[in-house]
Amino acid sequence: MHRIVAGGDNCVIGELNDIIGSVRQALDSEAVIELTRQLVIVPSHTVEGEIEAAGVLERFLLAAGIETRRQEVADIGVNVLASLPGDHQKEGLLFNGHLDTVPPSSAMTHPPFAAVIEGGCMWGRGTADMKAGLAAMACALAAVRAANVPLRRPLTLAAVASEERGNLGTAALIAAGIQAAWAVIGEATGFDLVTAHKGVDRYRVSVEGRAAHESMPERGVNAIIDAAHIISSLHNDLWPRAAKVTHPRLGCATYNIGTIQGGTSRNTIPDRCVFQLSKRWLPGDTPDAIQSEIEAAIARARPIGRVVVSREPEFDRIPHPPLDIPSDHPLVVVLSDCIRSVLGRPPALLSWGAFTDGALLQHAGIATTICGPGDVSLAHADNEHIPLADIVRASEVYAVMAAVTCGAHGLHNVSMSR
Numbered sequence: 498m499h500r501i502v503a504g505g506d507n508c509v510i511g512e513l514n515d516i517i518g519s520v521r522q523a524l525d526s527e528a529v530i531e532l533t534r535q536l537v538i539v540p541s542h543t544v545e546g547e548i549e550a551a552g553v554l555e556r557f558l559l560a561a562g563i564e565t566r567r568q569e570v571a572d573i574g575v576n577v578l579a580s581l582p583g584d585h586q587k588e589g590l591l592f593n594g595h596l597d598t599v600p601p602s603s604a605m606t607h608p609p610f611a612a613v614i615e616g617g618c619m620w621g622r623g624t625a626d627m628k629a630g631l632a633a634m635a636c637a638l639a640a641v642r643a644a645n646v647p648l649r650r651p652l653t654l655a656a657v658a659s660e661e662r663g664n665l666g667t668a669a670l671i672a673a674g675i676q677a678a679w680a681v682i683g684e685a686t687g688f689d690l691v692t693a694h695k696g697v698d699r700y701r702v703s704v705e706g707r708a709a710h711e712s713m714p715e716r717g718v719n720a721i722i723d724a725a726h727i728i729s730s731l732h733n734d735l736w737p738r739a740a741k742v743t744h745p746r747l748g749c750a751t752y753n754i755g756t757i758q759g760g761t762s763r764n765t766i767p768d769r770c771v772f773q774l775s776k777r778w779l780p781g782d783t784p785d786a787i788q789s790e791i792e793a794a795i796a797r798a799r800p801i802g803r804v805v806v807s808r809e810p811e812f813d814r815i816p817h818p819p820l821d822i823p824s825d826h827p828l829v830v831v832l833s834d835c836i837r838s839v840l841g842r843p844p845a846l847l848s849w850g851a852f853t854d855g856a857l858l859q860h861a862g863i864a865t866t867i868c869g870p871g872d873v874s875l876a877h878a879d880n881e882h883i884p885l886a887d888i889v890r891a892s893e894v895y896a897v898m899a900a901v902t903c904g905a906h907g908l909h910n911v912s913m914s915r
Contacts, residue, residue, distance in 0.1 A: 523640040536628040561639035574658030589650030591677035594631035595660030598623040626876035630683025630869035633891035667854040685871030694849040696819040708768035717766030724770035730798035
């Protein structure tokens with residue numbers, strides 16, 4: 498018999514075969530493709546479109562007999578929450594996916610909001626990132642309910658707002674006290690498990706000078722030249738320091754200077770120059786330590802004018818820590834087994850360069866991994882698309898995860914404590 502082994506306890510999936518079979522039978526492959534299509538045709542790169550997409554999801558869930566509720570997010574969007582309650586425990590499995598997308602480009606290979614089906618794939622903005630994963634999660638909840646699966650632990654879906662605009666939806670979810678022991682983020686991983694990624698911290702560095710006419714430079718202090726000196730010094734100081742500290746799965750931390758602005762006119766000595774500096778950081782680091790490191794490096798550069806380092810407001814409000822869950826964590830072991838039971842192969846355990854909502858949930862005490870249909874290299878791309886077969890498989894993978902982790906005949910002996 499196929500076994501899940503976690504923390505020294507065994508759960509025989511053979512005992513769940515009837516329930517898993519009934520959940521799989523309750524899945525509707527046409528419904529999950531249609532729900533994906535309905536979400537993709539909504540341009541949810543705007544707040545208005547995001548709220549419209551929330552309505553699409555709500556109508557589907559209500560038609561499936563699942564009650565939903567909305568949570569306002571910073572007056573710019575809504576989260577949609579749906580839950581199937583458990584009989585014995587308060588904390589269960591959370592499915593998390595975002596409603597918003599990045600804007601389409603003018604060079605997309607297919608109309609971005611037509612959800613064109615061609616070559617066995619659905620094409621358009623949000624197909625891979627991540628409306629297919631979100632639709633599959635909703636359909637998994639519907640299948641669990643339709644199959645009348647008795648739940649020991651609650652099963653919750655959170656469709657969140659504004660992930661692409663600063664992870665605001667999941668931050669609001671956490672601030673409101675979301676209850677879960679484990680979470681799965683449905684980003685495109687090709688059904689592998691992302692168990693680690695770097696954190697992100699961003700700063701605005703303001704370099705002050707003194708304005709003067711360009712014909713009299715001795716009367717001014719050129720903030721752009723001072724900033725250029727500081728940037729060169731930071732590159733020779735912080736970059737090598739970051740490269741010396743490594744993580745077994747994430748490699749080294751990295752810095753980047755992404756923008757620079759300065760000056761008011763071409764014939765004026767500029768009195769101000771601002772550049773943006775970011776760090777992709779590793780477990781063990783902290784935002785406070787990063788800011789102190791930057792400020793110390795600037796002091797070593799001996800700038801001429803006053804320099805102010807300030808964390809970007811959205812990163813001050815919402816820390817963006819790394820995700821780092823051990824490969825032997827029960828969540829990883831159990832979900833790996835669920836994926837293998839559906840796809841016939843174990844998932845690879847990956848580390849990512851991109852940041853996800855998973856790190857926010859883990860920081861809040863909810864063990865989290867990333868798993869979803871599609872190819873992450875197509876996210877935000879001009880040729881964004883996803884195979885229809887992957888959309889259907891995703892609903893099956895999530896349904897099995899739900900039955901195994903939350904079902905009354907599921908993980909009796911596996912701790913889901915935080």
